[in-house]
Amino acid sequence: MKRFNKIATVPYILVLIILVILPTLFIAGKALIEGDSFSIGNFKTFFGNSNYIRIMVSSLKYALITTLICIVIGYPVAYGLWKIDKTLRYIITLFIMMPMWLNLVARVRAIDALLTSFKVDGNDLSIYIGMVLVFIPFMIMAIATQLDKIDVRLLEASNDLGASKVKTFLRVTLPLSIPGVLSGVVLVLLPSATTVVIPKIIGDGKLTIGNIIEEFAFTNTGFASAIAIAVVAIMIIIMLFISTAEKKYEVGGKDA
Amino acid sequence: MRKNIGWYIVLFIFLTIIYLPIMYITKEAFGNGNVVSTVTGNETLKDAIKVSLVTSIVATIVGVVIATLASLGLTSLRKVQRDAIREVTKLPVTYPDVVTAIGLMALFLLIFGKGNFGYMTLILAHISFTTAYAFIAIYPKAKKIGKEYAEAASDLGATPLQTLFKVIIPNLKGAIIAGSAIAFAMSFDDYIISSLNGGPLENISKYVIKARRPGALKAVYALTTLMFLVVLIGLIIFIVIKITKFNKKEKKA
Numbered sequence: 001m002k003r004f005n006k007i008a009t010v011p012y013i014l015v016l017i018i019l020v021i022l023p024t025l026f027i028a029g030k031a032l033i034e035g036d037s038f039s040i041g042n043f044k045t046f047f048g049n050s051n052y053i054r055i056m057v058s059s060l061k062y063a064l065i066t067t068l069i070c071i072v073i074g075y076p077v078a079y080g081l082w083k084i085d086k087t088l089r090y091i092i093t094l095f096i097m098m099p100m101w102l103n104l105v106a107r108v109r110a111i112d113a114l115l116t117s118f119k120v121d122g123n124d125l126s127i128y129i130g131m132v133l134v135f136i137p138f139m140i141m142a143i144a145t146q147l148d149k150i151d152v153r154l155l156e157a158s159n160d161l162g163a164s165k166v167k168t169f170l171r172v173t174l175p176l177s178i179p180g181v182l183s184g185v186v187l188v189l190l191p192s193a194t195t196v197v198i199p200k201i202i203g204d205g206k207l208t209i210g211n212i213i214e215e216f217a218f219t220n221t222g223f224a225s226a227i228a229i230a231v232v233a234i235m236i237i238i239m240l241f242i243s244t245a246e247k248k249y250e251v252g253g254k255d256a
Numbered sequence: 257m258r259k260n261i262g263w264y265i266v267l268f269i270f271l272t273i274i275y276l277p278i279m280y281i282t283k284e285a286f287g288n289g290n291v292v293s294t295v296t297g298n299e300t301l302k303d304a305i306k307v308s309l310v311t312s313i314v315a316t317i318v319g320v321v322i323a324t325l326a327s328l329g330l331t332s333l334r335k336v337q338r339d340a341i342r343e344v345t346k347l348p349v350t351y352p353d354v355v356t357a358i359g360l361m362a363l364f365l366l367i368f369g370k371g372n373f374g375y376m377t378l379i380l381a382h383i384s385f386t387t388a389y390a391f392i393a394i395y396p397k398a399k400k401i402g403k404e405y406a407e408a409a410s411d412l413g414a415t416p417l418q419t420l421f422k423v424i425i426p427n428l429k430g431a432i433i434a435g436s437a438i439a440f441a442m443s444f445d446d447y448i449i450s451s452l453n454g455g456p457l458e459n460i461s462k463y464v465i466k467a468r469r470p471g472a473l474k475a476v477y478a479l480t481t482l483m484f485l486v487v488l489i490g491l492i493i494f495i496v497i498k499i500t501k502f503n504k505k506e507k508k509a
Contacts, residue, residue, distance in 0.1 A: 004416065008329030009341075011322045012387065016344045019384035023359030024347070030362050077270050080263035087502075091495055092267055099274065101437075101487045103308075104445040105461040106480040110277035113477070117280065133274060186350075194352035196448045200465060210354040210448070217358050217452050225362065228355045235352070 031225035042226035052212060052227070059208040060234075062124075063193035066131040070139040070188050071181060073132070078143035078180075093144070096137050108134065108201045115202065122204030130202045131192050139184035146180025147173075178249045182242050190235055278484050285474075285481040294478035301475050304463040307378075311450070311459060312443040314379050319386030320436050326391060327398035328424065342395075348388040357449040360384060364453060373455025381453040382446070386439035393435035394428065401427050 031042050046052050077096075081089050099107055111133055115126045150173065158168040192198075194210040209231055216224040285291050295301060330338055348356060364377045401424055409419040447461035454462075460479070467476045 005329035005332035008325040009333060012326030012391065013341065015322060015383060015387050016341065019360065019380065020344060020347050020388070023356070023363045023384075026362040026366070027355070027359045073270075076266060080260075080266045083263045084260050084267070087499070090498075092271065094491060094495065095271055096274070098487060098491055099278065100445075101441050102278075102480065102483045103460050103464065105447050105464040106476065106483065107277070109464055109467075109473075109476055110281040110480055113284070114277040114280045133277070136274070190350065190352060194354055196354055197461075197465070210352065213354045213358060214448060214451070217361060221358070221362055221365075224358050228358050231352060232355055235350070239350070 027225045027228050030222045031229050034222060042223050043230070045223060046226055046230060055207050055212060056209050056230075058206075059193045059210075062127060062131065062208065063189050066128060066135060066192045067139075067185055067189045069128065069132050070136045070184070074136050074139035074184065075143055075181070078140045078147060081140070081144050082147040093141075096140060100137060104134070105197050105201070108197055112202045122202070122206070124206075126202050127199060127206060130198045131195070134195075134198065135188045135192055138187035139181075142184035142187055143177060143180040146177050146183075150176050175249070179246055182246050182249070186239065186242055189238065193235075194231060278480070281477050282481045282484060285477040288474050288477065291478045291481050294475055295482060298475045300458075301463055301479060304458050304460050305479075307454070307457050308444060308459040308461075310375070311378055311382055312440050315382035315386045315443050316390075316436055316440045318379075318383050319388075319439050320390045320394075320432060322383075322387050323390035323394050323435060324398070324428070324432060327395040328402060328420075330395070331399065331402045345388050345391055348385045349392065353446065353448045356385065357381075357452040360449065361452040373453065374457060378450060378454040378457055381449050382443045385449075386443050389442055390435035390439045393438055394431045397431035398424075398428055 032038055032040065034041055081093060084092075108130060111130050112121070112126075115121055115129060120126050120129070154172055154176075155168055158172050159165075163171065193208065194213075195208055196210040196214050199206050199208050199211055209227065213224045213227050213231070216227070285294075288294065295305075326341075330341065333341075360377075360381045364373065364380070368377060405423050405427060406419055409423045410416075414422065445461070446459075447465060450457075450459050451462055458466075463472075464476050464479075467473050
């Protein structure tokens with residue numbers, strides 16, 4: 001049995017090595033090796049060009065504002081799901097997730113068609129609407145999962161001790177749900193900063209950093225790889241920042 | 257129900273807003289004439305649907321099989337190895353699509369060469385992430401079953417094969433279905449990984465991105481409507497089955 005178990009893991013380990021680790025090394029290689037010598041020329045080109053830096057910054061701006069809107073709209077929706085009857089909660093949750101089973105590009109086309117019919121097209125507002133509609137289910141699911149973990153007895157205790165509904169929410173529910181908001185931020189922020197499809201269809205020439213990588217993928221793979229590395233580096237910094245924040249709230253939870 | 261009427265209104269408004277685009281497209285598509293024949297009459301689109309379905313189905317099956325085997329086998333590895341595997345699994349899930357896409361392209365260019373991009377490279381590229389998504393859905397459940405049920409079964413004298421087919425697989429069914437659903441959805445949604453690794457092959461995403469002329473857009477709207485109806489009917493059947501099962505359980509209890 002033990003021998004069988006070990007053999008069973010081999011295909012998965014091969015997939016991880018060949019299709020995950022190797023490509024990662026290849027990106028680094030393509031970005032850092034020109035001809036047959038080590039060079040940081042690709043990075044110099046990228047960081048030396050104010051146009052690319054501007055696109056990088058505007059990608060982050062789109063992603064941050066999208067994430068904020070997703071929290072502001074997604075939190076009440078997740079909270080509402082938590083408050084209602086269980087069977088209906090299950091059904092409504094399925095309907096919130098359902099569009100994700102349609103092809104993403106087709107969904108973005110549909111959003112674009114609707115926005116165009118309202119004459120909202122090709123500006124920042126249309127990009128935000130597109131991004132929020134596509135990514136908000138992730139935020140709602142992350143918050144709803146966390147709310148579901150809250151021990152209802154804590155809310156009853158708070159109520160018994162004389163706290164008002166608003167106070168119970170602000171002092172008990174909200175702090176306990178923050179880890180859900182943070183994992184929602186990871187799920188929304190990173191994909192929205194690098195999305196290729198949404199700006200391409202809705203943006204009318206407005207680009208994210210993902211579009212720049214795509215543009216150079218065939219013609220200058222080394223340069224595209226260098227941008228990819230810069231993106232991953234920023235991504236890791238953001239993830240570290242969020243996981244530090246998560247730990248703070250976990251410890252707070254244990255103290256209480 | 258009356259107590260929470262405010263929340264029901266909030267949820268109803270939210271659902272209406274997220275379904276507005278798809279409802280608008282459905283209205284347009286039915287206004288344009290026969291939805292089915294608009295799709296079946298378009299050869300390029302039919303090819304794109306075939307490419308998408310073949311890629312997603314093969315990549316999902318291969319990914320789920322590999323992930324299930326690994327989930328079951330992982331218990332016999334040392335903890336360091338298990339942790340390493342779990343950490344690497346997070347990479348394809350957190351990497352931006354476009355980063356995964358360019359890494360795989362660089363690798364395939366070296367292995368297969370520029371002219372040989374096709375189904376092989378496209379499906380391998382999809383397997384790189386379907387396997388990881390399936391693993392994340394299946395592994396937690398498999399870990400639990402492996403510990404509790406498999407030991408009990410072998411204590412009661414079941415052979416390893418009996419344990420696998422009579423105990424592990426039936427109990428793991430839910431997780432395997434969930435893993436397949438996530439893997440397929442991710443694969444079917446993909447644009448950039450396929451675009452860089454599919455060579456001349458065009459899937460649905462690429463067709464929809466390229467569609468600009470009114471004729472092509474008409475076909476896109478018709479296809480979106482069809483996909484929406486298929487998923488909607490599937491979802492309703494799923495909900496009905498779940499609720500009947502739930503009611504049966506209630507009666508027993």
